[in-house]
Amino acid sequence: MALEFRGVTKQFATNSGWDLTAIRDVTFKVNEGEFVSVVGPSGCGKSTLLSMTAGLYQPTAGEVLVSEERVTGPNDHVGFMLQKDLLLPWRNIVGNVEFGLEARGVPKGPRRERAMRELQRCHLAGFENHYPYQLSGGMRQRAALARTLAVDPEIILLDEPFSALDAQTKLLLQDSFATTIAESGKTTLLITHDLAEAVLMSDRILVLSERPGSIIAEIKVDLPDRAHPLRRRVMPEVGEYAGQIFRHLKLEEKAI
Ligand SMILES: Nc1ncnc2c1ncn2[C@@H]1O[C@H](COP(=O)(O)OP(=O)(O)OP(=O)(O)O)[C@@H](O)[C@H]1O
Numbered sequence: 001m002a003l004e005f006r007g008v009t010k011q012f013a014t015n016s017g018w019d020l021t022a023i024r025d026v027t028f029k030v031n032e033g034e035f036v037s038v039v040g041p042s043g044c045g046k047s048t049l050l051s052m053t054a055g056l057y058q059p060t061a062g063e064v065l066v067s068e069e070r071v072t073g074p075n076d077h078v079g080f081m082l083q084k085d086l087l088l089p090w091r092n093i094v095g096n097v098e099f100g101l102e103a104r105g106v107p108k109g110p111r112r113e114r115a116m117r118e119l120q121r122c123h124l125a126g127f128e129n130h131y132p133y134q135l136s137g138g139m140r141q142r143a144a145l146a147r148t149l150a151v152d153p154e155i156i157l158l159d160e161p162f163s164a165l166d167a168q169t170k171l172l173l174q175d176s177f178a179t180t181i182a183e184s185g186k187t188t189l190l191i192t193h194d195l196a197e198a199v200l201m202s203d204r205i206l207v208l209s210e211r212p213g214s215i216i217a218e219i220k221v222d223l224p225d226r227a228h229p230l231r232r233r234v235m236p237e238v239g240e241y242a243g244q245i246f247r248h249l250k251l252e253e254k255a256i
Contacts, residue, residue, distance in 0.1 A: 002187035003030040003053060003155055007062035009212075010048050021212035022048045025062070028206055028215060030155075030187055035178075035226060037190045037198035039245060040208030046191045049213075050157045053189065054078045067154055076104070079153030081144050083160040087132040093143050094119065094128035100151040118146040121180055138169040145177060149184055156181065158190040162197065174201060175230045182227035199241040200229035207248045217248045 008026045011019040023045035030036045038046050051057045052064050055074045064071045066078060087096045097115040106114070119128055122142040132140055141161055148156055161177070162170045178201050181188055192198050198205045199221055207217040221241060225231040232238060 001029055001068060002032045002034070002066070003189065004028075004065040004068075005049070005052075005062065006065070008052065008059045008064060009061040010045065010052065010057065011060045023208075024212035024214045026213065026215060027062075028218070030189060030204075032187055033185050034203050035181065035188045035190070035201060036204045036206060037192055037202040038206045038208060039192060039195060039198050039249070040213055041210045041249065042193075044208045044211050045213035046208065047159060050080070050159055050189065050191060053155065053157055054080050076151065077154045078157060079148040079151060079155070080157050081148045081159065081161050083163050087140055087143060087147075089132050092129050092131055093124065093135070096132070096143060097147045097150050100147060104151065115146070115150055118150045119143075121149070121183065122146040123176060136169070137165050138173045141165070141173060142176065145180065149180070149186070154187060156186045156188045158188065160191055160193065163193065170197075171230065171233070175228060177201075178229050179227050195242040195245045196233075196238065197229075198245065199223075199238050200232045201226070205241075205245065207245055217245075219244060 005026050005028050009024050010022045012022060014020050038049060040046055048057065052059055053071065055071045088099065094115050097118055098111045101111040101114060116128065119125055122145055124139065124142055124146060127135065127139065135143065162173055165173060174197060190201060202221050203226060204221060205219040206215050207219065208214065209216045219241065223232055223235055223237055
């Protein structure tokens with residue numbers, strides 16, 4: 001089992017003196033190589049789930065396991081990628097991709113070789129000497145993915161990596177990420193507000209309730225071409241799956 005949440009509850013202390021329960025009694029498993037998305041209303045605890053997987057927060061109750069081991073703090077098993085690329089502006093692209101390897105003490109030669117391989121895989125060969133400001137938003141996100149993959153984590157966590165992009169770039173990037181991730185065989189957890197994106201990219205979707213977030217539905221996406229969202233996009237079932245999530249979230253009742 002690559003990732004497992006067992007009865008996880010997370011509370012945060014607030015200024016009012018009351019504890020705020022962000023998620024309550026969340027249990028799920030993600031198999032090795034599986035791509036799972038988490039959708040749910042704003043503030044229902046999606047980012048908290050990722051932060052606990054990365055070991056940034058400890059659960060108030062229950063446990064989080066990565067590769068059968070309890071997560072007790074930040075660790076090398078998990079790679080994180082956020083909506084904002086967080087590339088270092090003063091380092092060129094290959095320097096950014098090498099950053100995590102450098103922090104782990106990988107010597108210069110193998111470090112460069114590994115970074116160049118990831119850049120190739122993320123379709124950025126030829127841009128290694130560019131600086132982040134010289135790349136488009138989509139290219140910067142691909143560089144951030146290369147950096148995440150370069151340290152060879154067992155699990156990749158993606159926190160809305162496409163939400164700041166225009167619609168067309170988003171589609172192309174979803175496709176390129178899906179292919180790269182499938183090739184790498186990495187277990188992936190994606191947080192998204194975009195229901196279609198969840199259907200296009202996932203093997204399985206977890207639907208969370210409003211805060212305190214708990215799992216209200218688990219939807220297996222029984223469609224081919226997980227590595228090619230652009231091909232999935234034209235399948236009529238995509239709309240049906242999105243409709244199913246829509247109903248679980250009771251979005252119609254919330255329309256103003
Ligand atoms: N470090 C923290 N301290 C106190 N409260 C927190 C902390 N982190 C998150 N929360 C609270 O926990 C709840 C869940 O937040 P979280 O960011 O996980 O939700 P989310 O589903 O990712 O939200 P969104 O979809 O809006 O990004 C929110 O009410 C938030 O204010």
